[in-house]
Amino acid sequence: MKTQTVTRKSFRREGEDKRREDLIAATLECVAERGLAGATVREIALRADVTAGLIRYYFPTKDDLIGAAYRAVMNRMTVQASDALQNAPNDPRARLYAFVTANLGQPIMDPNNLSLWAGFIGLVHADPAMAVAHREGYLGFRDELEALIREALLAVGKPAEAIHTRRHAIAINAIIDGLWLEGCLAGDIFADGELADTGITAIEAVLGISLKAEGGAP
Amino acid sequence: MKTQTVTRKSFRREGEDKRREDLIAATLECVAERGLAGATVREIALRADVTAGLIRYYFPTKDDLIGAAYRAVMNRMTVQASDALQNAPNDPRARLYAFVTANLGQPIMDPNNLSLWAGFIGLVHADPAMAVAHREGYLGFRDELEALIREALLAVGKPAEAIHTRRHAIAINAIIDGLWLEGCLAGDIFADGELADTGITAIEAVLGISLKAEGGAP
DNA sequence: CCAGTATTTATACGCTTGCATAATTAGAGC
DNA sequence: GCTCTAATTATGCAAGCGTATAAATACTGG
Numbered sequence: 001m002k003t004q005t006v007t008r009k010s011f012r013r014e015g016e017d018k019r020r021e022d023l024i025a026a027t028l029e030c031v032a033e034r035g036l037a038g039a040t041v042r043e044i045a046l047r048a049d050v051t052a053g054l055i056r057y058y059f060p061t062k063d064d065l066i067g068a069a070y071r072a073v074m075n076r077m078t079v080q081a082s083d084a085l086q087n088a089p090n091d092p093r094a095r096l097y098a099f100v101t102a103n104l105g106q107p108i109m110d111p112n113n114l115s116l117w118a119g120f121i122g123l124v125h126a127d128p129a130m131a132v133a134h135r136e137g138y139l140g141f142r143d144e145l146e147a148l149i150r151e152a153l154l155a156v157g158k159p160a161e162a163i164h165t166r167r168h169a170i171a172i173n174a175i176i177d178g179l180w181l182e183g184c185l186a187g188d189i190f191a192d193g194e195l196a197d198t199g200i201t202a203i204e205a206v207l208g209i210s211l212k213a214e215g216g217a218p
Numbered sequence: 219m220k221t222q223t224v225t226r227k228s229f230r231r232e233g234e235d236k237r238r239e240d241l242i243a244a245t246l247e248c249v250a251e252r253g254l255a256g257a258t259v260r261e262i263a264l265r266a267d268v269t270a271g272l273i274r275y276y277f278p279t280k281d282d283l284i285g286a287a288y289r290a291v292m293n294r295m296t297v298q299a300s301d302a303l304q305n306a307p308n309d310p311r312a313r314l315y316a317f318v319t320a321n322l323g324q325p326i327m328d329p330n331n332l333s334l335w336a337g338f339i340g341l342v343h344a345d346p347a348m349a350v351a352h353r354e355g356y357l358g359f360r361d362e363l364e365a366l367i368r369e370a371l372l373a374v375g376k377p378a379e380a381i382h383t384r385r386h387a388i389a390i391n392a393i394i395d396g397l398w399l400e401g402c403l404a405g406d407i408f409a410d411g412e413l414a415d416t417g418i419t420a421i422e423a424v425l426g427i428s429l430k431a432e433g434g435a436p
Numbered sequence: 437c438c439a440g441t442a443t444t445t446a447t448a449c450g451c452t453t454g455c456a457t458a459a460t461t462a463g464a465g466c
Numbered sequence: 467g468c469t470c471t472a473a474t475t476a477t478g479c480a481a482g483c484g485t486a487t488a489a490a491t492a493c494t495g496g
Contacts, residue, residue, distance in 0.1 A: 009446090032343070041483080051446070061484085119340040171417070174393050174396025175396060178397075198388050229475075258452080268474080269476070270454090275474075
């Protein structure tokens with residue numbers, strides 16, 4: 001008769017996609033709470049209720065997991081912004097308005113997102129693969145923004161040549177990024193909606209059109 | 219007769235300030251080249267041509283050294299921007315112009331600076347001491363900017379009440395931060411001076427005044 | 437219900453890390 | 467030139483890291 005001296009952790013088998021998602025989610029939790037350095041394989045495994053060895057079964061190396069997590073964050077923010085567009089009215093100016101305010105409010109403007117983003121950005125300079133991942137995300141965002149800007153300009157009968165819309169996209173992207181940063185880092189010193197409001201006002205000034213009321217062109 | 223079996227590293231005693239500066243400089247090198255994770259006490263000591271133990275003689279803990287390095291970076295950027303102000307003409311609008319372009323050009327807009335900044339920002343959320351250091355730097359920068367904005371507005375006879383200048387400072391700070399970010403991350407895809415130019419144009423639009431030519435008020 | 441396999445656990449190894457502490461030495465002051 | 471002390475080196479340690487690999491187990495298809 002054999003006594004059960006040690007008990008092995010019971011477990012359930014999960015689909016590959018589910019596990020990957022869980023592991024990425026656990027990684028994001030770690031980074032958000034304790035910085036990139038706090039995202040150790042053991043801590044990640046603990047949060048995912050899994051043993052450390054399993055991580056390597058799904059991700060060849062820890063850096064692969066980290067990279068996947070980065071892409072997940074960026075993708076999530078992109079999707080959230082796109083969702084706001086889906087629910088926006090059909091008017092081009094209203095769509096640009098919705099896009100901007102979505103990026104400057106919850107859940108995109110969140111300290112956790114910034115921690116994640118900053119931790120990864122710090123690696124961009126050293127890791128070429130991360131650099132590629134980042135550039136793609138940045139250009140994708142800016143292109144989407146530029147399209148919105150063009151349509152908004154055309155809607156009020158303003159010229160919208162590529163040379164100008166590119167410049168506008170660069171500037172407005174900067175406004176969004178900058179305000180997003182400020183809000184993530186010190187959201188408590190701003191009134192609710194103040195940053196989104198500030199962003200809209202600044203963007204209206206840059207484009208020379210109104211985004212809220214009717215009638216922008218003279 | 220005693221043979222010299224092992225040779226001990228020869229060294230010179232240095233002043234406390236000099237050593238601290240050297241150690242901070244070595245830290246910044248490490249972070250810039252290989253990210254925050256690459257800044258280990260041993261690597262830092264190597265670059266400073268010193269043994270690892272000495273670090274603890276000047277900084278109680280590694281985090282203290284990291285924090286000091288962060289403050290040094292921010293301070294350096296602040297000083298460089300202030301230098302640009304010193305050499306600027308006395309006209310308020312020219313001074314704001316100089317401040318903006320200085321922050322959006324070399325040596326402030328540099329990938330290394332971003333790596334350092336991002337690495338540290340990633341810690342802000344987890345480490346209260348870093349959070350304090352950051353907030354002080356941020357508010358200091360914004361206050362300086364707000365003062366420049368007020369003077370520029372007054373110079374052209376525009377109203378410059380605190381409620382408005384604060385908003386302007388928030389927006390323009392965002393423009394500068396956002397463009398600085400873009401330039402640091404992907405400076406190669408922009409023409410020389412393009413970002414500074416874009417920034418000036420956007421800021422002029424936000425304030426409704428010209429910063430280059432004479433005569434801004436109607 | 438049984439076998440086979442993909443998934444998961446468990447264990448261990450080698451390395452690096454930050455930090456402590458003892459031994460040494462350069463340089464200042466008398 | 468001697469002495470004393472503060473600055474520096476050298477050595478070691480315990481903890482935590484990522485990764486490798488073998489053993490165990492839950493599920494799938496027949």
